[in-house]
Amino acid sequence: MNATQTLIALWTLVLKEIKRFTRIWPQTLLPPSITMAMYFIIFGNLIGSRIGDMDGFSYMDFIVPGLIMMSVITNSYSNVASSFFSNKFQRSIEEMMVSPMPNWVILSGFVLGGMARGLGVGLIVTVVSLFFTRLTMEHPLLTVLVVVLTSALFSIGGFINALLANKFDDISIVPTFILTPLTYLGGVFYSISMLPEFWQGVSMLNPILYMVNVFRYGFLGVSDIPVGWALAAIFAFIVALFMVALTMLERGKGIRS
Amino acid sequence: MAEPALSIRGLTKVYGNGFHALKGIDLDVQQGDFFALLGPNGAGKSTTLGVVCSLVQKSTGKVSIFGIDVDKDFAKAKYQLGVVPQEFNFNQFEKVLDIVLAQAGYYGMTRKEALPRAKQLLSDLGLWDKRNGSARMLSGGMKRRLMIARALMHRPKLLILDEPTAGVDIELRRSMWEYMRRINRDEGTTIILTTHYLEEAESLCRNIAIINHGEIVRNTSVRELLAELDTETFLLDLAAPVDQAPRIEGFEILQVEPSQLALVIHKGQELNDVFSALSEQGLKVVSMRNRANRLEEMFVSMVEGNQQAIDQREPQEARA
Numbered sequence: 001m002n003a004t005q006t007l008i009a010l011w012t013l014v015l016k017e018i019k020r021f022t023r024i025w026p027q028t029l030l031p032p033s034i035t036m037a038m039y040f041i042i043f044g045n046l047i048g049s050r051i052g053d054m055d056g057f058s059y060m061d062f063i064v065p066g067l068i069m070m071s072v073i074t075n076s077y078s079n080v081a082s083s084f085f086s087n088k089f090q091r092s093i094e095e096m097m098v099s100p101m102p103n104w105v106i107l108s109g110f111v112l113g114g115m116a117r118g119l120g121v122g123l124i125v126t127v128v129s130l131f132f133t134r135l136t137m138e139h140p141l142l143t144v145l146v147v148v149l150t151s152a153l154f155s156i157g158g159f160i161n162a163l164l165a166n167k168f169d170d171i172s173i174v175p176t177f178i179l180t181p182l183t184y185l186g187g188v189f190y191s192i193s194m195l196p197e198f199w200q201g202v203s204m205l206n207p208i209l210y211m212v213n214v215f216r217y218g219f220l221g222v223s224d225i226p227v228g229w230a231l232a233a234i235f236a237f238i239v240a241l242f243m244v245a246l247t248m249l250e251r252g253k254g255i256r257s
Numbered sequence: 258m259a260e261p262a263l264s265i266r267g268l269t270k271v272y273g274n275g276f277h278a279l280k281g282i283d284l285d286v287q288q289g290d291f292f293a294l295l296g297p298n299g300a301g302k303s304t305t306l307g308v309v310c311s312l313v314q315k316s317t318g319k320v321s322i323f324g325i326d327v328d329k330d331f332a333k334a335k336y337q338l339g340v341v342p343q344e345f346n347f348n349q350f351e352k353v354l355d356i357v358l359a360q361a362g363y364y365g366m367t368r369k370e371a372l373p374r375a376k377q378l379l380s381d382l383g384l385w386d387k388r389n390g391s392a393r394m395l396s397g398g399m400k401r402r403l404m405i406a407r408a409l410m411h412r413p414k415l416l417i418l419d420e421p422t423a424g425v426d427i428e429l430r431r432s433m434w435e436y437m438r439r440i441n442r443d444e445g446t447t448i449i450l451t452t453h454y455l456e457e458a459e460s461l462c463r464n465i466a467i468i469n470h471g472e473i474v475r476n477t478s479v480r481e482l483l484a485e486l487d488t489e490t491f492l493l494d495l496a497a498p499v500d501q502a503p504r505i506e507g508f509e510i511l512q513v514e515p516s517q518l519a520l521v522i523h524k525g526q527e528l529n530d531v532f533s534a535l536s537e538q539g540l541k542v543v544s545m546r547n548r549a550n551r552l553e554e555m556f557v558s559m560v561e562g563n564q565q566a567i568d569q570r571e572p573q574e575a576r577a
Contacts, residue, residue, distance in 0.1 A: 001332060005365020012362025019355070091346035095407070098310045098340045099363035100332035256314050257272065257307070 001100050009101045010109055017113020021079055021120075028079070028117060029124060032071045036125045039067050040132040043189065055191050055222050064129045065216040066188030069150065071125045073183060073208065074175060076118030076151040080110050080158030081171040088162065093255055103249040107159060107242070114155030115148070122147060135219065142227070143218025149234045150211045154179075156241040163245070163254045182208045187216075192224050210234065260324035261285040262337075262415045262447035263309065268318030270304050270471075278304040280471040282318070286449055286464070288414075291441045293458035293479070294451045295556060296468035302451045303343060305468065306417050310340045322415060336364065339413030341404045343420045343451075349393035353384060356392060357407050364411040371410065378406040381436065398429045405433070409440070415447045416440070422457060430454075434461055455556055459483075467556065490548035491528075493518045496541035505534040519548060 001009065021028040040060070048059030055062060087093040096106050129135060137143055157174075165171045186208030192200050203209055210230035217223035223230075248254075263286040270279040279301050286292045296302045307313030309320055311331060320327045322334040347356045354375060361371035379385040382402040387395060395403060401421055408416060418437070422430040438461065440446045452458055458465060459479060466476040475482065498515035508531055509521040520531060535542060 001365050008365045008367060009363050012359055016351075016355075016359050023350070087348070090348055091342075091344060092348045094312055094340075094342065094346045095360055096363055097312055098335060098338065099360070100335040100365075101363050102332065252314055256312060 010105050013109025014112045018116050021117045032121045033124045033128050036067050037128050044132055057220055060133045065219045066212045068122050068125050069212050069215045070183045070188055072118045072122040072151050073154045075121040076114045077154040077158040079117040080114035080155045081161045084110050084162035085165050085171050107245055110159055111155040115151040118151040137219055138221035139218045146214045153238050156245050160245050163248050182206050186212045259288050262288045264321040266319045269316045271316045278471050288447055289445050290447055290464055291462045292449045293462035293465040300468045301471040302468055306419055337414045339408035339416045341408045341418045341421050345400050352389055353392055354388040357410055360407045361410040378409055382406050398425045418450045420452055487524055489522050491520045491545050492548050493520055493542045494544040496543050503538050
């Protein structure tokens with residue numbers, strides 16, 4: 001394929017993915033906005049007013065970046081995991097496999113589709129948060145960069161999960177038992193400076209902590225961890241997981257007999 | 258001589274569980290041919306075609322499409338290839354038009370190029386009115402035609418049809434045959450067909466390969482194969498029932514029902530002799546038809562013969 005044909009193929013796949021999640025918006029776009037509105041009301045307004053300040057900010061202001069990031073992570077991951085697995089399950093993945101589309105285009109198409117949903121939901125949650133607080137952004141470029149990179153990373157994660165999955169249950173195991181606990185323990189609702197030293201050390205092993213903190217730094221200008229180091233780690237993870245996913249795709253893992 | 262549309266050499270496939278699905282297949286399909294790949298279930302037809310269209314990874318062997326070695330440039334080879342699989346493999350929740358346009362996009366066709374092509378193909382296959390409906394609302398026959406339209410979007414030179422008319426009613430099957438004949442004749446598209454309807458293979462195909470237990474048992478023209486047919490069985494419907502089958506010297510006649518006889522004709526025998534003898538015995542034949550399709554008889558005898566050969570070989574191998 002020449003460069004133009006490759007771009008057409010990629011755009012076709014991305015558009016198809018965007019059409020898919022917008023077609024089923026009551027399942028994909030509406031629930032996160034309702035759930036996050038509940039978080040803002042209960043944790044931000046009702047309980048948050050009794051908690052007081054966190055790192056010098058109101059509790060509502062403190063949790064907003066973390067909740068936006070939580071939505072981006074779960075939606076990016078689950079979009080690719082469920083979409084690619086559905087394609088496997090319905091065998092419509094064969095449409096792509098018999099075409100001359102290179103594997104990196106197939107992978108990138110699904111990842112960009114996952115990012116479109118993750119970032120779309122992130123934007124919706126941001127808009128919802130404006131009903132509860134006045135958002136300020138200390139470092140807009142950094143904020144955008146980190147949310148885009150995080151979305152890409154978890155979209156690739158969802159792709160690998162779908163490649164390895166043999167049944168629908170297999171695509172809910174990682175989000176339920178790994179992603180959700182790591183997100184909740186990743187400093188969305190609290191600053192790790194509140195934890196005893198030992199648990200602060202343990203928290204530093206949680207990759208989501210870095211993403212939430214850099215994202216919060218973009219909004220509020222405060223972070224528990226060094227921003228540059230965190231960005232480098234996210235980028236390295238993206239490159240490594242992309243290569244893993246691509247190698248699995250080249251070998252036909254889970255899709256070719 | 259032009260490169261074959263498809264050339265397969267020494268193709269083997271051993272699945273992870275140790276099953277030898279293909280045991281060294283050699284096959285050539287010439288450009289412009291209408292070729293049938295026949296075999297019983299599990300013989301290796303779909304595995305062979307799966308390797309050709311990259312859905313199955315081969316163990317060893319070489320596959321070339323119009324001279325392009327798939328190991329060297331599969332992407333280029335795939336441009337020549339259109340695939341209609343045995344099972345529905347599109348997203349049932351997508352619109353019909355979106356399915357064919359997306360396929361064109363995967364081949365790098367712009368929407369401007371793809372839309373007229375989609376309109377032409379969907380109209381030819383009677384699906385244009387359904388273009389904005391969800392694919393799951395289509396009948397089984399329409400879904401098969403949708404897969405044919407999708408496979409033809411990028412104008413492939415080689416079309417692979419894996420049981421394209423399975424579950425399709427007779428009228429629709431015949432209209433699909435006519436369509437396939439047309440694209441083979443008018444557009445020069447080489448077609449490889451697998452089917453369980455041997456009437457379909459006899460009616461459409463010029464050349465044929467029979468595969469059984471992962472080996473090519475025969476690879477010849479349909480005409481030559483039928484010429485080898487040693488016996489043919491006809492069913493004769495009588496005007497009145499008989500107590501037992503009439504005896505006619507040199508012919509094998511069996512009673513199927515009180516007013517139906519099965520007549521086995523060997524090569525060289527003439528039907529006129531039978532009818533004369535039946536008339537002399539006062540029996541009137543009101544209608545006559547083949548008991549089975551001619552190719553079907555040939556196919557059954559070959560597959561059975563191959564099975565016997567394997568059964569004889571295996572005990573010896575077991576002893577060795």
